Amino acid sequence: MADTLSKLAKPEGATRDKIRKGRGVGSGLGKTAGRGQKGQYARRGTFKPWFEGGQTPLARRLPKRGFTNIFKAVVAEVNVSDLEAFEAGAKVDEAALRARGIIKGKFDRIKVLGRGELTKAVTVTAHSFSKSAQEKIAKAGGKTVLLAQAQAAAAAE
Structure with a gap:
């Protein structure tokens, strides 16, 4: 050969x-x-x-x-089903979502949407929530905190 x-x-x-x-x-x-x-x-x-x-x-x-709006806000979307990855009683904020790889890259706002189910009580901090997401988080025993309110509370302390 x-x-x-x-x-x-x-x-x-x-x-x-x-x-x-x-x-x-x-x-x-x-x-x-x-x-x-x-x-x-x-x-x-x-x-x-x-x-x-x-x-x-x-x-x-x-x-x-x-027309392309150059000032458009980039929104990172997080579904309720994504929150199932956290332990019960966990505080879910931008840092926690980034650590789990649920959100990546640059964005201006975080919005939690209502797709999926949640069985654990978690405290979620975000810029906005859909009505269904708020209801599902509350139903699971969790709490929703708007980021503007959280920043105002931190500034007051």
């Missing part, structure tokens, strides 16, 4: 010599190197993929639509 592998070779004509442009008139691709006389194609090396040769570009031909 090793003897055969050492004798492998490409078939005849499988590789071509590299084309050397601009190496004299006699080479066939000398002087203008196959680019013709003058003009942008003779001068410029490459073109941007979206360049359309002077035609109005597609991005400018299409109408502008919609």
Whole structure:
């Protein structure tokens, strides 16, 4: 097997010599190197993929639509079922949610939503709660604390 592998070779004509442009008139691709006389194609090396040769570009031909609000608040959503990961009596806040990997990245607010069930009593601190989430947390014996209220209480102390 090793003897055969050492004798492998490409078939005849499988590789071509590299084309050397601009190496004299006699080479066939000398002087203008196959680019013709003058003009942008003779001068410029490459073109941007979206360049359309002077035609109005597609991005400018299409109408502008919609609006992007750069001040929009990014909301991290946490479902009631996600709170099941915590022990009974635990205080669930942003740090605890990050530690468990339930929320990641940058955001402006945390909102607890009502999908799923909760069987443990936990104290949840967030910016806002849906009505169903508040009801399910209270039904399980837990407590909901709005973050604005928690900050005001901390400032008062």
